[in-house]
Amino acid sequence: MFNKEFEAMPVAEIKKLQLERLKWSLSHAYKNNRFYARQFDAAGFNPADFKSLDDMRRVPFLNKQNMRDNYPYGLFATPLKDVVRVHSSSGTTGNATVVGYTASDINVFAEVVARSLASYGATPDDILQVAYGYGLFTGGLGLHYGGEKLGCLTVPISGGNTERQLMLIKDFGTSILACTPSYALNIADYLEKKRPDYDMKKTSLRIGVLGAEPWSEAMRGEIEQRLGIQAYDIYGLSEVIGPGVSSECEAKSGLHVFEDHFYVEIIDPDTGEVLPEGEKGEIVYTSLTKQACPVIRYRSRDITRLYRDSCSCGRTMIKMEKVTGRSDDMLIIRGVNIFPSQIESVLMEVEGTEPHYQIIVDRSGALDDVEVKVEVAEDLFSDELKVLDNLKTKIMERFRNVLGISAKITLVEPLSIARSEGKAIRVVDKRHL
Amino acid sequence: MNVMQLSVFIENHPGHLQNVLKILGEASINIITLTIAETSDFGILRVICNKPDEALAILKKEHVICSATDVLAIEIEDKPGELCRAVTIFAQQGLNIEYMYAFTEKREGKAVMIFRFDDIEVAKEALSSQGYRIVKKIEIIGE
Structure with missing residues (x-):
């Protein structure tokens, strides 16, 4: 475990910590961002009255359209001089959404990715090849900083150029490949069609860190079998931070949400009502520590279920099911x-x-x-x-x-x-x- | 050597067959015979042509789904009862014909039958032992 103090924290303490951090995050957004101040005022919610986690249901939601409307810096809660990086969504269906990070935010981002990598069994001995795109997309740089934080030898190859990916896997002794699940399948197809001489099973590659798009258990089976690796899901949204909001562990049953940084709720997508733990609905995120771009009750449109079990990996953090779909394409x-x-x-x-x-x-x-x-x-x-x-x-x-x-x-x-x-x-x- | 047939997947909509024929025409591929097996939503175009390897490569390049299949081509007399005689041999041997089609040769008095079997070699042997002439690729295009 990369950070046992938090990842294996007793549940009662996690909830205490979340309440404390929520109070800070809500008042930070309210005091330092005009959009949130207006939203909270309109809903008659004052962060000073926030006393228990149950009060969350009184906080107004944030949706994708709000983020687009506030392009580019409208949701920032720190002066630009404190912001050290931005990431952005592609904006194919409207204005792009822009997310800023302070140095501390970048550190949190790297921390949750490092935890994710460690939960698949990665150690500083590993060589991590990052085949997510580098750039405004959070995948490449997110995995890059997380890999370095854990101490992996990190190879910033970025996406595409399959022939080169294969060459580096062999020559560098890559043991972990981070890419989208569809690219992993693409590599398997490429090997079959163009490089029957290349035996992936003879390389050191053993782990795939796959995310950025929903994928099924059947796809996991196919990727694992064709590439001879263990494939793990890493989940995240750029609006919340990027990859590393939640991550599978070696048990491969559900993704642990890093609850010391993100507060999660499940709501009924039609009524907005909070649903009890264990029920399926839309997952909603609130950041607990983010400075530059706090997200308060962000409606992800992703459909899943939250539950706690005594996971064999020893983590106490709540689990979410692999996302099976989105409320807007159900x-x-x-x-x-x-x-x-x-x-x-x-x-x-x-x-x-x-x-x-x-x-x-x-x-x-x-x-x-x-x-x-x-x-x-x-x-x-x-x-x-x-x-x-x-x-x-x-x-x-x-x-x-x-x-x-x-x-x-x-x-x-x-x-x-x-x-x-x-x-x-x-x-x-x-x-x- | 067996005769190579191209099998091409075609949606059952106007223009789709034309698209494939256009690609073949522009590549100077000459079709010797063809047949289409159709269902409500798609069909399979089966083609015997002069340059099957070239045709296959060019279709694949154009993202047309196609494959090459070895088929059995035999020459029979263009006379009543001749096809029946050939088919009787297959029935006696318990060989199931997946599909078949025919064309008459430019040489007089002969027809060429194309058969698709699960195991082409067994069928070939059954026919040759009865004195049939198995047509090879070269001879078809040799005209």
Whole structure:
């Protein structure tokens, strides 16, 4: 454990610490930022009256739109002279969101990433290859500073150039690779197609630190098997700090939230009501120690569940389930809640199917019609109709058994599913609800 | 050496077949015969052409899903009952035909039958032992 004092702190003490830090964070935001002051005043909330964790439900929410509206520095609570770095989201769907860090914030950021790496079993003996993009995106620099903080030899290769990634893994003796799960699969594909001579199992690579996009257990299985590594989830949002808000441990069952820096709640995404521990809903974040950009009750849109168990790793920090979807892309089909990530899992399971898919929901009469378009991958194609028909039937049956919906499966040509900014458009909802 | 057939995945919508044929045409690939097996949402175009290796490479480059399959091509007399005679041999040997199609040769009085089997070698042997001429790639394009 990188920081046992906090990571294994008894729960009662964590809650005491959180209350103390919340008081500071709320009043810091209120006193030093005009947006928060207006929000709190409008809601009739004064941080001076904040007495117990239960009072959190009276604090107004912050959402993505608020952050966009305050572009670029509107949510800063320290003078710019104290801010040493900014990160920013890409802003493909509106104004970018900008997040600032003081030197102390950077230190917290590095600390939580170092803790994450240590929870996968990393030590200063490890060589960490950071294949997340370096730049405004928090992934590259976040993992970089965290790796250095833990004492790993940190290789700042950044994303892309698979041939070079492979060369450095071999030549430098890389033992940990940090990248997105889809890039990890990309490497596996590359090895299969272009470098059958390269044996990943003969390199020192043993751990994958994967995050920045939702991924399923099926994907974990595939990555671990094809690359011969242990794959762990690292979770975070740039609005809150970046990667390291929560992290899996070697138990691979849920992600510990670093509660001494982040306060988490689960709410009903429709009503905003706080839900009891253990229930599934939207996770909401409040920073406890951040100076430059405090986030107060930030609505992440990520759907998960929070719970405490006596984890075999010894950490007492609350756990969140691997994020299975987002409240804004959840589909309700004939009364069943479906997340695109579940559909992805089913497709991954059916052997050979690469998950390039699109879900089209329409309504004929009173019933919802679901069509799932699946791009045919080369290794899936056959000159025989019956083979392709069997594949369709298999996918259809898995949908019925796993998700409880019957869907029409349509096989389509590669690259025929619309992509925007390199990302596929997963859901087309034609219903007028 | 066996005859190589290209199998191409095509969505069942206007313009999709045309797209594939255009790629082949522009690459000076000459189609000798073709057949399409269709379902409601997609079809498989099966093509015998003069330069299958080249055609395969060019289609893949254009992100068209396709594969190469060895098929059995035999020459039969273009006369009533001749196809039946060939098929009888397969039935007697318990060989299941996955699919088949035909074209008449420019040489007089002959037809070429294309068969797809699970195990092409077994089928080939059954036919050669009955005196059938197995057509090789070279001969088809040699015209």
